[in-house]
Amino acid sequence: MKIITCASYGASGSSALTDLVAEYSNVKRMTDAEFRFLHDPDGISDLEFQLVECHNRHNAGRALKRFWRQCQFNGGNRIHKRYERFFDGKYLELSKQYVDALTDFTCKGWWDFDLLDKGDKRDFYMYRKKIEDRIFKTIPLTHKRVLDNEIMFFSHPSEEQFLSVTRKYVHALMEAANLEGKEYIEVDQIVGSQNIDRYLRYFSDPIEVFVVDRDPRDIYVLEKVYYPIHYGSYNNDSAEVFCKKFKYVRESGDPKKSTSEHIHYLQFEDFLFDYERVVKEIENATGLKTENHTKKFQYLNPLKSVNNVQTWIEQPGLYEDIRYIENALSEYLYPFDRHSRDEVVGIPVADKTKF
The missing domain is CATH 3.40.50 (Rossmann fold)
Known part of the structure; x- marks a missing residue:
């Protein structure tokens, strides 16, 4: 193909x-939408920069989260399926496998940008949650924190590893799109x-x-x-x-x-x-x-x-x-x-x- x-x-x-x-x-035609996930903001190119070229322990994890968020947007919903309808309903499934393949390990935890990325009124949300977190800290015998269930991602592949995983992902998407062969x-x-x-x-x-x-x-x-x-x-x-x-x-x-x-x-x-x-x-x-x-x-x-x-x-x-x-x-x-x-x-x- x-x-x-x-x-x-x-x-x-x-x-x-x-x-x-x-x-x-x-020719299988895939022109009823623009498939910009390689070069759009938070797409694969941005992901490579954060994970490989300019790695930082916080930035890499956030880049993976933001990429996955973009995937969820691209995937669509019940009303507007977006990418899912072009990839035989496997776009999100294959994208999740891609994120997992790039992830070295995960653990519970969060930092300020996890607060920033949540909610519509993000600045208000972030500062409200930080105030709540300070209050929790003052309560004796409690270990409760805001975003208790937040997961942090850790990833630092070599360029060769990143490209290998990415090529398999892109190829799998194209295979799913071209069922007619x-x-x-x-x-x-x-x-x-x-x-x-x-x-x-x-x-x-x-x-x-x-x-x-x-x-x-x-x-x-x-x-x-x-x-x-x-x-x-x-x-x-x-x-x-x-x-x-x-x-x-x-x-x-x-x-x-x-x-x-x-x-x-x-x-x-x-x-x-x-x-x-x-x-x-x-x-x-x-x-x-x-x-x-x-x-x-x-x-x-x-x-x-x-x-x-x-x-x-x-x-x-x-x-x-x-x-x-x-x-x-x-x-x-x-x-x-x-x-x-x-x-x-x-x-x-x-x-x-x-x-």
């Missing part, structure tokens, strides 16, 4: 990659768009990562005009703030493009104006075969998606904003002048709605 994933910078068009790959008959599994956003080489270490076998970017002018207009309540970060930004955020996202972490043969950088617009070349590039990188491309244009239809480019032309009221973006982010502009909409292939559609 080979893993294919995409990474984006937020509203940068990575769904073009996921939709295209999903058109192949031998398909040759490929496509998992959305399982690595971030920066520091990718770090995350690749968490897989037993090489995976193929596609990082997709997009012309900033379209991101600005689509987020500001067409998706005003979209879960994005640009909805209410001025052009100046938008440009600062745009550069910040792309220059954070390790801004250099990785030289790994398993990381591929694509432009959203090329899926539309240079479709055949992009398809061949993806097939060559992944091993996907043309004969398995049985649902061509069913999920990614360039003749429909082309409605989402050069959207600023229809927004004369944003003229000054677009000029500002063009000057501030000139290196990120797509060369539309080199392409014609006559080059776009796909299934003709009458609907010109932005999506």
Whole structure:
């Protein structure tokens, strides 16, 4: 089973990659949610830092607790199952086994951050509990303390041990997700768009990562005009703030493009104006075969998606904003002048709605 994933910078068009790959008959599609547990805060990367790279007896135990708390959030509940529905109901079970495998030993005990991490009004809770604890200490012949049943975790694996346990965990999750036993599994956003080489270490076998970017002018207009309540970060930004955020996202972490043969950088617009070349590039990188491309244009239809480019032309009221973006982010502009909409292939559609 080979893993294919995409990474984006937020509203940068990575769904073009996921939709295209999903058109192949031998691909298991895992794109109805983002599976960010490797690189999200309190995820596996943070866990490695606390347990291996910058170990501290208190921090390591708290990192394991916070990772498990994130797992419980990701797992979902009866109303919204979240990850559990994608991993055959085994996400929490496998995650608990992973935490246990990383834990050297446990014992009863607690410290201030255990108080801080509990309750909604955490500061109030912490200080109230500390006052209660002082009162308990003054009572003769009692050994009662607050958080009497709290468990402390202790863990200090070597890098080799951590990676071995993590790879088994990630592989077990992918096996649970791919009950059909398909040759490929496509998992959305399982690595971030920066520091990718770090995350690749968490897989037993090489995976193929596609990082997709997009012309900033379209991101600005689509987020500001067409998706005003979209879960994005640009909805209410001025052009100046938008440009600062745009550069910040792309220059954070390790801004250099990785030289790994398993990381591929694509432009959203090329899926539309240079479709055949992009398809061949993806097939060559992944091993996907043309004969398995049985649902061509069913999920990614360039003749429909082309409605989402050069959207600023229809927004004369944003003229000054677009000029500002063009000057501030000139290196990120797509060369539309080199392409014609006559080059776009796909299934003709009458609907010109932005999506």
